[in-house]
Amino acid sequence: MALGRAPLSIQTKWAVRYTAALLVSICIFAYYVYARIERNLEQDARLVLELQAQELVQELGEGSGESLTEYVERHVASAEPGVMLGIAVYDAAGKLLIAQGSLQGHTLEDPAEVVRGRTTPAVYPADFGDRSGYLVLATRAPNGIVQVAVSQHRFEERARHLKWVMVLALPLLLLLTLVTGWLLARGSLRPIAQITATARRITGANLDERIPTTGSGDELDQLAATLNDMIARLRESMERIGQFSADAAHELRTPLAALRSQIEVTLEKERTPSEYRAVLSGLVEEVETLGDAVHAMLRLASSEAGIDPARRASVALLPLLDEVMDFFEPVANENDVELRRTSCPDVSISGDPTWLRQLFANLLHNAIKYTPAGGRVTIEASLHGGRIAVRVRDTGVGIPKGEQERVFARFHRTGARQEVPGSGLGLPIAREIARAHGGSIELESTPGVGSTFTIWLPLGEIAPPAP
């Protein structure tokens, strides 16, 4: 079982694979080279034999004045010692005339065979009892038979030498490739080691680190850039969560403190049942407000998490706007605010119907809340390419330039808390819902004239659900 064994690093794996691949190539190459050289050496040996035989045959045929014995002795003597040249000559009847050098005592047993059969020079290996192998050639001459032998010792020596060089060089080569492979792998993996080291240093509290990029634009550089983007996004989210938790805690602390003092003061002395009842029903109301605030925070958190794919549907805009207007119509009437909608293109949005309802409800409610009696809230919608712009225009108090971005901040309320009720999360929730649908909300406002919130949403039918 491989359990408990440390996993091999990629670097080591690469080095080992690289070495293995190289080893196979080297072995094939070495084998080929060795086979070629061995063959060449054998051919060299044959060539020497054939030349000697040819010369001898010529000598026998023509005669140079030198006696046969002299000739043979001179040749055997002048040959390189390692060659161990041997020469034997027979007459046409097969009788041995002379045998010199290594062929002494190893002459042909049946020279007649050569005379009878072989027309071409035959070369065969032979063993003369000493340590080297011989190559022997026997051939017919014009008036007899010639036999020549050379030792293969020299050639064998060379081949053996070559073999040893190869066998000894191989482990060295292996070691060398292993080391280079390891170093090469380390070089190309170094960015990964850096990424790992940086990632180790990154925690929820420390998202300032960035992985160094080389600017080469290669795969690892792209990986580093992608991870850096991810860290940046995480940092943004963490900051938002941190800010939100702090805001939420603060927001809940105030009513909790009020609750607590109410309870403590009531408990300080005996009260009549009706007094208790009055305090308790007051408490219920405050707890309800707290509960609403928590609900709003949850809703905000879930809208930030994105749309649940199971709830995504194609939502027709027109009926949705009418539904929301229908809900707020009596409220607007009550506040003496005129609510109306101009013509609206008949389009559909891909999204969560409940959330979209909530989005428009929040904006409409906000507009009605901040529009004084006698004012007007208008809803308009128009197409801009692949997007729809829904404008909620009011003739309300307006928002000064410097405060416009802050209306989308959590728990922000324009005006004093007591004057305008609400969780302070209506617009942040609306913005998150728009974002979750791939849209955005813009605000234009002039103090004293009114505000226009523009909700941009991408159009588009949803893909049919997979079967």
Next chain:
Amino acid sequence: MKILYVEDDPVAREYIHKGLREHGFVVDVASDGKTGFERAVGGAYDLLLLDVMLPERDGFDLLRELRNVGIETPALFLSARGEVTDRVKGLNLGADDYLPKPFAFAELLARIRAIARRRLNEPGSGRLTLADLELDVQRHTVHRAGKAIELTPKEFTLLEYLLRNAGHVVSRTMITEKVWGYGFETYSNLIDVHMNHLRRKIDRDFEPKLLHTVKGVGYVLDQRNAPREEREGIGRSA
């Protein structure tokens, strides 16, 4: 009415149990999903009151298993998970209602009673009447003391819902969910404005008054001036 209440939080369990008993319900409790399942299989209950996040086996699982073995007891989920996804999940499993925590006790009572009524008489008849108020579902007309009353489509749906629950308190949230659908929960306090409009049309020029506000809970459509549920309101001790 016999209720099985499965809740792991001891404080909630004790108070809800007490509250339900004081309103005349017979209540058995269980503190985890496994025990809850055994009790639900063993006893004949009229209603299951299930917390969603339970030890051993969560409320969703519990109900799914019960439905699998053929137990069709009405169920109401109580959960701190108030998101629409969870509600839809609960209702799809065959629950009758889903109430996010924290809730008003009166809201719980109203919903329990609504479930009990729904099981007794499923909506069938096309004509709903209360005293001299008449609503015809098919012809979409409303009359009070023989006089035709013009209602907007939403007001009509609202009145129909109230009439189907005549004599029983319905909460603002219940009204919002049933008449306008999910998405307006945040604004359930604005239901009062709609109610005032409806009241003006069906009650202002007539006697007796039929539409009553129940403080801290919601509304009731009733002939009597003091609706029953208000008399047994939660402020009273047993």
